[in-house]
Amino acid sequence: MSFALHLINGLQMGSIYALVALGYTMVYGIIKLLNFAHGDIIMVGGYIALFSLTLGRMPALLAALVTVAGCTLLAVIIEKLAYTPLRFAPRLSLLITAIGISILLQNLAQFFFTANDRGFPGHLLFPTGSVSIGGLSIAYTSIITVALSIASMAALHLLVKSTKLGKAMRAVSEDQGAAQLMGINVNHIITFTFAVGAALAGVGALLYSVRFPLIAPTIGAMLGLKAFVAAVFGGIGSIPGTMVGGYAIGLLEALVTAAGLSGWVDGVVFLLLIIVLMVRPTGLMGRPIMEKV
Amino acid sequence: MLKVTNMNVYYGNIYAVKDVSFHVDEGEVVTLIGANGAGKSTILKTISGLLRSKTGSISFAGEEIGNVASHAIVKRGMAQVPEGRRVFLQMSVQENLEMGHYTQQGATMTERMEGVYERFPRLLERRKQVAGTLSGGEQQMLAMGRALMSRPRLLMLDEPSMGLAPLLVEQIFEIIGELNRAGTTILLVEQNANMALKVANRGYVLETGRIITTDSASALLEDDTVRKAYLGG
Numbered sequence: 001m002s003f004a005l006h007l008i009n010g011l012q013m014g015s016i017y018a019l020v021a022l023g024y025t026m027v028y029g030i031i032k033l034l035n036f037a038h039g040d041i042i043m044v045g046g047y048i049a050l051f052s053l054t055l056g057r058m059p060a061l062l063a064a065l066v067t068v069a070g071c072t073l074l075a076v077i078i079e080k081l082a083y084t085p086l087r088f089a090p091r092l093s094l095l096i097t098a099i100g101i102s103i104l105l106q107n108l109a110q111f112f113f114t115a116n117d118r119g120f121p122g123h124l125l126f127p128t129g130s131v132s133i134g135g136l137s138i139a140y141t142s143i144i145t146v147a148l149s150i151a152s153m154a155a156l157h158l159l160v161k162s163t164k165l166g167k168a169m170r171a172v173s174e175d176q177g178a179a180q181l182m183g184i185n186v187n188h189i190i191t192f193t194f195a196v197g198a199a200l201a202g203v204g205a206l207l208y209s210v211r212f213p214l215i216a217p218t219i220g221a222m223l224g225l226k227a228f229v230a231a232v233f234g235g236i237g238s239i240p241g242t243m244v245g246g247y248a249i250g251l252l253e254a255l256v257t258a259a260g261l262s263g264w265v266d267g268v269v270f271l272l273l274i275i276v277l278m279v280r281p282t283g284l285m286g287r288p289i290m291e292k293v
Numbered sequence: 294m295l296k297v298t299n300m301n302v303y304y305g306n307i308y309a310v311k312d313v314s315f316h317v318d319e320g321e322v323v324t325l326i327g328a329n330g331a332g333k334s335t336i337l338k339t340i341s342g343l344l345r346s347k348t349g350s351i352s353f354a355g356e357e358i359g360n361v362a363s364h365a366i367v368k369r370g371m372a373q374v375p376e377g378r379r380v381f382l383q384m385s386v387q388e389n390l391e392m393g394h395y396t397q398q399g400a401t402m403t404e405r406m407e408g409v410y411e412r413f414p415r416l417l418e419r420r421k422q423v424a425g426t427l428s429g430g431e432q433q434m435l436a437m438g439r440a441l442m443s444r445p446r447l448l449m450l451d452e453p454s455m456g457l458a459p460l461l462v463e464q465i466f467e468i469i470g471e472l473n474r475a476g477t478t479i480l481l482v483e484q485n486a487n488m489a490l491k492v493a494n495r496g497y498v499l500e501t502g503r504i505i506t507t508d509s510a511s512a513l514l515e516d517d518t519v520r521k522a523y524l525g526g
Contacts, residue, residue, distance in 0.1 A: 185362070
């Protein structure tokens with residue numbers, strides 16, 4: 001495989017990591033929770049897409065919408081049932097709950113769908129084939145993945161920068177008490193943030209299932225962890241930082257693979273996490289954490 | 294306009310506000326004065342719904358608000374400029390003002406923002422700047438402008454003079470007087486009792502969570518015990 005193809009592969013994976021990592025970063029930004037159930041929402045999204053396409057025989061666009069809506073709904077339900085009652089609990093309780101939800105989702109999936117891999121019919125979702133550019137043959141799925149993820153991120157950027165709700169999200173993430181004094185319903189904004197993060201995860205689920213077309217109850221775990229590394233690397237809480245972090249991890253993996261060390265890919269990513277935590281724990285674009293006096 | 298009856302507030306085990314009752318009539322400037330830790334800010338936070346009183350009632354414009362969510366209280370015409378200003382440091386001046394307008398109908402935003410910029414021309418110059426880059430005085434103006442965006446009937450100010458140079462303090466109190474003359478009822482919490490009593494109609498003196506005396510502002514300025522304790526003789 002030529003180096004250029006490795007890079008394209010890296011961009012494709014980076015797009016997926018960036019989308020997933022944004023869910024971590026947004027939830028962390030607003031309630032300082034590392035939502036370790038986020039990866040498993042993508043796993044559920046994979047099953048929703050799979051069954052929508054096969055059992056439901058839905059057209060691609062409808063299946064995609066159902067997947068995104070399903071992930072969003074699931075995240076809102078989890079937030080309401082599991083996280084809202086802990087709004088004033090210590091943050092560690094919230095973190096442990098998130099890990100518990102992750103285990104619960106994996107086991108529910110195993111219970112209902114068995115632990116066996118199920119093939120994902122990516123060809124029903126995206127057009128197959130490839131386009132030849134300058135002697136390089138680039139798969140349509142790669143192009144669609146990068147385009148769709150950039151479009152989603154642009155939409156997110158617009159939402160956060162320019163809409164009333166997006167500005168309220170930033171206000172709540174900076175100072176909940178002051179936001180309440182503005183008349184902002186903090187609970188609504190937190191739920192909305194979970195919903196937006198999960199919608200991005202839904203898009204991520206589609207892209208990931210096409211890239212690795214085997215759906216199993218554990219597929220969200222490693223993806224979630226790598227996206228978490230991407231968020232920490234870019235600066236968790238910073239939306240642009242997280243986007244950069246996602247692409248950085250995707251490209252890093254591609255470079256390690258190109259160097260002929262494909263067995264080391266996971267190890268290198270987690271080594272990066274350790275280095276970041278030692279050298280610059282706030283990440284590339286994160287703000288230093290300041291305690292309020 | 295505002296009537297607080299038998300307010301009792303605890304922070305965990307700390308009994309912070311003890312059986313406090315007071316009222317603010319329409320058109321008045323009322324000040325709560327007292328030393329640091331007397332419970333003044335706690336009272337404002339409880340009126341705004343950020344904290345809850347164990348007993349008694351808080352009525353605003355004739356309606357009980359003691360159990361109303363804090364975000365809903367704003368909609369009823371009350372705004373607070375919190376202690377330490379608490380502007381959104383990572384958002385621009387203009388975005389901060391937009392947040393102040395959050396509960397209002399979109400159509401009134403431009404007009405009210407222009408009103409705020411007219412009152413605080415410095416904010417207009419800096420409207421695209423991130424609030425974290427403003428000076429303390431400018432941040433105080435932004436916090437006040439932000440509260441005015443909801444055109445409150447009752448404006449509560451928590452230590453607006455804190456950490457400001459004397460000249461700026463004068464300016465802030467001048468603006469408080471102007472706002473009141475323009476029809477806004479004001480509840481002012483201050484450690485700077487001298488300045489507060491000069492702008493206020495009436496005052497309540499708090500000591501360790503209790504109201505120990507109340508009178509017209511001019512009488513409190515002359516009161517011997519108040520002078521000794523809070524006005525430096």
